[in-house]
Amino acid sequence: MTTTPNPATPGATGTPPPGTASAWAAGGAMFAAVLMMINGMFAIFEGIAALAKDDVLWRVRTYTFKFDLTAWGWIHLIVGIVVLIVGIAILKGTTWGRALGIALTGLMIVLHFLWLPYQPLWSLIAIAIGVFVIWALCVDHSPRAF
Template sequence: MTTTPGSTPPSASAGAGGRGPATPNAWAVGGATFAGVLMAVNGVFSVFEGIAALAKDDVYLPVGDYTFKFNLTSWGWIHLVLGVIVFVVGVGILKGAQWGRIAGVVLAAVTVLIHFLWLPYQPLWALISIAIGVFVIWALCTDRPAARI
C-alpha cells in the first residue's frame, strides 16, 4: 500500500474499526477523575444526611402515605453506611484502582435508586444526587484507562 507524501497511513489515523482517533475522549478522562471527587464528596454529604436523620430533632418531617416509607432511623442508617462506602470507593477511583471503577458504577446506580426513594424527604437534594449518580456512571463507563498508557 502506498501513501502520498504528507499523509498518514489509514491504520495510524483511525482507531479500532476505523471509527476515529485512538485517543481517549478528553471529557471521559477528566470526567472519571471528577467522578471520583463527586463520589467522595457525595459520600460525605450522605453521611451528614444519615446523621441528620438519626438525630432526634425535626430536621426531616414525617411523610404521609408514601409507598416506600421507612422510618427515619432506617433511612439514617442507610445513608450513613452507604455514605461511608461511597466515600471509600470515590477515593479508590481517584487512586486509579480498577475495583474502584467497577464498584463506583454499581454504587452510583444504588445511590440513584436510594435517592429516588428519598425524594419526599429532600426533593431538591435527591434530584441533584440522582444527576450526580448518572454523570458518575457515564464517566466511569466511557473512560478507558488502558488507552491512556
C-alpha cells in the same frame, strides 16, 4: 499527488484509535471520583441528620417506600461511608474501584429516588450527579491513577 487516508487505519478519520482515552473523559472520571467522595460525605451527613434530629426532614404520611427515619439514617450512613471509600479507590486508579463505583452510584440513584419525598430538591440533584458519575466512569478506560 495527495493521498487519501485509509479509513481502516486507526486515527485516520480524526478520531482517536480505540482504547485511547481522551483528556476530557479522563478529567471527567477524576471529577466523578471527587463527586463520589462529596456525595458520600453528603450521604453521611444525611444519615446523621436522620438519626440525630428528624425534624430537619420532611414528614411523609403515606408513601409506598416509607421507612422509619432511623432506618433511612443507617442506610445513608453506611452507603455514604462505602461510597466515600470507593471514590478514594477510584482516585488511586484501581479497576475494582471503578467497577464498584458504577454499581454503588446506581444504588445511590435508587436510594435517592426512594428518598425523594423526604428531601426532594437534594434528591434530584444527587440523581443528576449520579448519572454523570456513571457516564464518566464508563467512558474513561485508562488504567492509570490520577
